[in-house]
Amino acid sequence: MTYKTVKDIVDHARKLHEALSRQYGELEQLTTSERAQLMLGYLNRHERRLAQALGDYEEDAARGIMDTWLQYAPDLDLDPLVKAVRDVDLNDIEALVEVALKVDHCLLKIYEEMEEQAPVESLREVARALQQIESNEERMLARDALRLNDF
Numbered sequence: 001m002t003y004k005t006v007k008d009i010v011d012h013a014r015k016l017h018e019a020l021s022r023q024y025g026e027l028e029q030l031t032t033s034e035r036a037q038l039m040l041g042y043l044n045r046h047e048r049r050l051a052q053a054l055g056d057y058e059e060d061a062a063r064g065i066m067d068t069w070l071q072y073a074p075d076l077d078l079d080p081l082v083k084a085v086r087d088v089d090l091n092d093i094e095a096l097v098e099v100a101l102k103v104d105h106c107l108l109k110i111y112e113e114m115e116e117q118a119p120v121e122s123l124r125e126v127a128r129a130l131q132q133i134e135s136n137e138e139r140m141l142a143r144d145a146l147r148l149n150d151f
Helices: 006-030 034-059 079-087 093-117 121-149
Strands: none
Touching: 006 034, 006 079, 006 093, 006 121, 034 093, 034 121, 079 093, 093 121
């Protein structure tokens, strides 16, 4: 049985987005492909926006909600996703987008799990708000990646 607070989950997701933003920024410097640089720059900003949105949410949310413990907290081992980003082929735009969408999808699943495990409606609302933040960015990423393909 894993116990975590809502703040732990949000904080972990925010730190993941910050780490991914830095990783995409480093990869952007390594690639020689102009299209890959554009995509990696976009992904860097995408992850930075998500980290900021989670940070803002954390600040604005009621302290009591953020300090609530979840008995069956979702698994937060996201290291394999960070490794997938690190190992992606920098010249394969589709692979870059695929790995970024995989990260977003994984976090969406965590928030869905959090919603399912939430014992009270106020926690389910938090989980739905986090899902909304993530899914909005996921849709934007998919849309903008298609636009970049036309470039």
